[in-house]
Amino acid sequence: MYRQQLSHWGSFTAATTPEGLDVVADPGDPDPAPLLRNVPAALDERVRVLAPHVRKGWLDGRGERGRDEYVPVSWAEAVELAAGELDRVRRTCGNEAIYGGSYGWGSAGRFHHAQSQVHRFLNVIGGYTRSVNSYSFGASTPLLRHIVGSDDPISRPTAWPVLAEHTEHFVCFGGIPAKNSQVNSGGISKHAVAGHLRRARERGARFTLISPLRDDLAPELGARWLAPVPGTDTALMLALSHVLVERGWHAEEFLRTHCAGFDEFWKYLSGKADGVPKSPQWAEEICGIDSATIVGLAESVATRRTMVTLSWSLQRARYGEQALWAGIALACVLGQVGLPGGGFGHGYGSMAGIGAHPLPYQLPTLPQGENPVREYIPVARIADMLLNPGQEYEYDGERRRYPDIRLVYWAGGNPFHHHQDLARLTEAFRRPEAVIVHDPFWTATARHADIVFPATTTLERNDLGCAREDRALIAMHQVVPPLGESRSDFEIFAALAEELGLGEEFTEGRDEWRWLEHLYEQWRQRFDPGLDFRQFWEAGRIELAGGPDDQVLYDRFRAAPDAHPLPTPSGRIELFSQRIDSFGYADCPGHPTWLVPEELEIPPGTGEFPLFLVANNPGTRLHSQLDHGATSAESKLHDREPLRIHPADAASRGLSTGDIVRIGSATGSALAAVVISDDVRPGVVQLATGAWFDPSAPEVATCIHGNPNAVTRDIGTSRLAQGCTGQLSRVEVRRHQAPLPPLRTRTPPIASS
Known part of the structure; x- marks a missing residue:
């Protein structure tokens, strides 16, 4: 029997056949992801962790994480060992010595969301040191808080249908890669980005791709490709802004009423601050785009409804804050922010859901409880933390100190994928006294653990599937029994909580099925879809009512031209931030700046x-x-x-x-x-x-x-x-x-x- 599932790369049905697992894309998806062909490999036992394992050297006091062999143990022994380590560390060093690692991409399900499960468990046992921000847009989140007051340019940018209808010129810094639009955190039932871009092109929109890679925009869009020296987008953006102001093509009124600090920014652009005008000739020497092309691009964007799109990739580099800030400043100089199809957006094409109107209500969500431990680190600083306990570092205006982590608990995610300098991360993972990992596969993270619990994949359990940017709630039916001795993260944590005398606090007396029913019925009380849980499970899917598709980022600027609606110190978009400037960071001054990366x-x-x-x-x-x-x-x-x-x-x-x-x-x-x-x-x-x-x-x-x-x-x-x-x-x-x-x-x- 074919059973319905939802994944980060699309919805599908699946069934076991004599030839193996057959996966069929949702027929209602207009552009199914080729990644669905990877799904059958989830059941490849050759790479699965099929039983609890313990690192041999950890048992006998020899060997090294990352180079050692593992021995299978019983579930009872593995649970006893892991619970013992957790209890020892929290009693002798405090819960702040436990680092709870997860990255949220383990499954599209709402209940079996590994990050929620590990956080709930660690909160139940007294808390843990956590991480903030992400590898995907880690520079963006703190910066946006200061200059626009929220993450709206990521979570609520102008909607795709508006762009398809109104944008006349897409200027795509970092592109809008079709490959990234195959995936969406939490799942996606319909892939629509390619269709919106085609409609814009058919209407006559022009596209300029600014990237070292030509295929960061689909060939069918006929984009003009400008390929600057990698890492120099900020210089190009500053030069475009310089041309717009110098030639009088800028939106002086918008800069006065809706932006703060333009005068300071212009002192820098004009060269009054440092003697170096940020002219097209200046930028040509840095980015390799000739000055005439820069001037021509500036004229084009000034005479057309222009969307400045800023890929997440821009800020995953040294001084990455500057590319995002300079791109927002460029859009402000154009003055089209708040107009349909104009302004800027951050992350179009980075995930399928960016540019979709988020659902205007909460979804079923596993409660994680409260973490009494206040310690945290920016997520990309994990190796620094493990290698340098007690060392001071600076972050977002604060002087902080890395905690002394004795135990790392990881469920969901693979830091040996996300993190940089993997030899250094390997050394860092050898520092804690214990590393405990849940993983379906023998990934590098599992190979750097002391205790490895075999976790199920989404195919081996039941769940509720939906993302806040999608319009379907899907009953994710278990397709196959758990492989080997695999258990879900929930079952693993339930066993550990029971061993620690906290079973009732973690499970609340519910198994998987009762939790799914509880979460659904709680959600149904706030938003009644007309079906109780049993009816929903039988139907397999509910189409969800979403908000209108005419969302325009900061359209309230146009409704109240003199209002200051943003939660920033000035109430405006901050082209110069007094608060950032007060930090005194040479690597992030108070306005968009060209800083030469190493x-x-x-x-x-x-x-x-x-x-x-x-x-x-x-x-x-x-x-x-x-x-x-x-x-x-x-x-x-x-x-x-x-x-x-x-x-x-x-x-x-x-x-x-x-x-x-x-x-x-x-x-x-x-x-x-x-x-x-x-x-x-x-x-x-x-x-x-x-x-x-x-x-x-x-x-x-x-x-x-x-x-x-x-x-x-x-x-x-x-x-x-x-x-x-x-x-x-x-x-x-x-x-x-x-x-x-x-x-x-x-x-x-x-x-x-």
């Missing part, structure tokens, strides 16, 4: 590492999930992740498509397979994230599979946000001449006896 201190094409590596999200999987699935595996060459390189750069190095190369940086190295393509800018190579980290042959490379975070630096965007900087690195690429070492990612590290 990657550009040596001119492009020179030095030991002449190439720029762009490490972007993959088009063949979600992050590192199901890297062994069909769509992901078919993209590899010789089982290695493909590295795209421009023909000229390949020729100068004597490389051909299919060659195995060693990518080297000042941080580390990785093996990958060459794909020659003129869709990348000369001087740029591109390697997607998500290949399972394989450090099994360190004498050859830090990662022999092709994980770019083996070569990226682990440093924050600035002291303001301390966000992730993994998007760009300087590297060199050389043919790998020695025999190719075998991959170990598909070989479970289980002791033979």
